[in-house]
Amino acid sequence: MILTSNMHNKKCIVFGADGYIGRHLMHFLLEAGNAVKAYGLTPDAFSAEFNYRVVDIANSGNLRGIDWDVDAVFMFAGLAGTHVGFERAEQFIQVNEIGLVNILEAIRRSGSHPRVIFPSTRLVYQGGELALTENDNCLPKTVYAVNKLACEQLLNVYSNSFAIDYTIYRICVPYGNSIGTEYSYGTVGTFIKQAVTNGIIKLYGDGSLRRTFTHVEDLCHQILVTCLAGSSRNQIYNTLGEDISLRIIAESIAHKTSAKLEFTPFPEKDLLIESGHTVFDASKLQRQFSLSLIHTMSEWVEKIAVSNEYYCTAQPNW
Numbered sequence: 466m467i468l469t470s471n472m473h474n475k476k477c478i479v480f481g482a483d484g485y486i487g488r489h490l491m492h493f494l495l496e497a498g499n500a501v502k503a504y505g506l507t508p509d510a511f512s513a514e515f516n517y518r519v520v521d522i523a524n525s526g527n528l529r530g531i532d533w534d535v536d537a538v539f540m541f542a543g544l545a546g547t548h549v550g551f552e553r554a555e556q557f558i559q560v561n562e563i564g565l566v567n568i569l570e571a572i573r574r575s576g577s578h579p580r581v582i583f584p585s586t587r588l589v590y591q592g593g594e595l596a597l598t599e600n601d602n603c604l605p606k607t608v609y610a611v612n613k614l615a616c617e618q619l620l621n622v623y624s625n626s627f628a629i630d631y632t633i634y635r636i637c638v639p640y641g642n643s644i645g646t647e648y649s650y651g652t653v654g655t656f657i658k659q660a661v662t663n664g665i666i667k668l669y670g671d672g673s674l675r676r677t678f679t680h681v682e683d684l685c686h687q688i689l690v691t692c693l694a695g696s697s698r699n700q701i702y703n704t705l706g707e708d709i710s711l712r713i714i715a716e717s718i719a720h721k722t723s724a725k726l727e728f729t730p731f732p733e734k735d736l737l738i739e740s741g742h743t744v745f746d747a748s749k750l751q752r753q754f755s756l757s758l759i760h761t762m763s764e765w766v767e768k769i770a771v772s773n774e775y776y777c778t779a780q781p782n783w
Contacts, residue, residue, distance in 0.1 A: 474500075475537060475538050476534070476537075477502070478504070478538045478539065479501055481540070482511070482541075483506065485650045485651075487637065489644060492643070492644045500503065503517040503518075503555075505517065505520070506520075506542075515600045517569040520563075524567075535577070538579045538582065551607075558608070566619060583616060585614075586610060587635060588613070588743075589613055589614045590604065590607060590635075591740065594742060597744065599703055599749060617633055621699070633700070634688055637704065638706075639651065639681045641681045641682065641760065643681060659724070660721075665724060665726075667728075668726060668727070672726070673710050674739075675708055675709065675710045675711075677705075678706050678707050680758070680759065680762075683706070683760055690754065690756070694753075702750045703746060705756055706745065714762065
């Protein structure tokens with residue numbers, strides 16, 4: 466990945482470095498010659514040469530001793546999930562919201578002023594047929610989505626009161642893998658796993674729901690070339706990707722793997738939290754930075770070599 470000069474020889478902190486997006490960010494930051502201090506919850510997530518240690522952001526005491534005199538703090542630690550958020554609501558609030566407050570308070574007390582880079586989600590939006598802009602209605606339907614929207618507001622008030630700047634990226638559906646053994650994570654990874662283990666890909670409804678899909682390398686590229694720019698200071702961006710229906714994705718994977726599609730009605734509990742089509746209008750990001758995609762879904766599916774040894778085990782961490 467080629468980055469612009471604003472992310473070269475910078476000092477960075479990555480929280481959630483043991484997660485899907487955090488691990489990729491760390492990889493590309495190091496590749497571009499930046500100094501990275503990485504934190505996560507997984508012991509031995511990285512070999513000894515990496516500057517990594519275990520930190521629980523929900524425990525403010527764990528943040529003592531961190532040097533906040535850096536250019537950027539990538540806050541990609543947290544809990545994700547839909548129904549599990551209701552079952553573990555207190556923990557989701559403690560980790561996702563109080564965890565961010567703990568980091569912001571530690572930065573405030575340090576007297577340093579790094580840019581905080583934060584990943585939000587498509588799930589904050591009220592979906593619809595038209596592509597969503599950053600100013601469209603929000604209607605979170607899960608605890609996780611409420612956490613993300615609350616964190617956006619927390620970043621805004623800490624910036625206003627204490628001059629701690631931020632850049633927020635609303636992420637739709639990332640896919641792919643540039644550094645690990647898994648082909649993908651989340652929706653796409655689930656489809657591949659179903660195809661190679663059962664020969665069947667299950668879709669709710671008719672599969673016509675549309676999402677914006679972004680390869681993880683494209684996602685990291687967009688974040689890293691824009692996050693420290695002057696024009697991205699205290700801004701929220703929809704990330705750039707491809708508008709594709711779930712059915713089209715499933716059909717392409719089924720064709721690759723000789724799997725079949727199986728359509729089933731939405732379970733009531735899933736229908737209650739479904740936001741409908743969530744496709745991003747990323748023109749704000751494109752206008753400011755003239756970005757384009759490195760990967761397309763169709764080319765990526767053609768290149769993967771699926772087999773019965775493939776399993777999707779990556780866990781969400783953004």
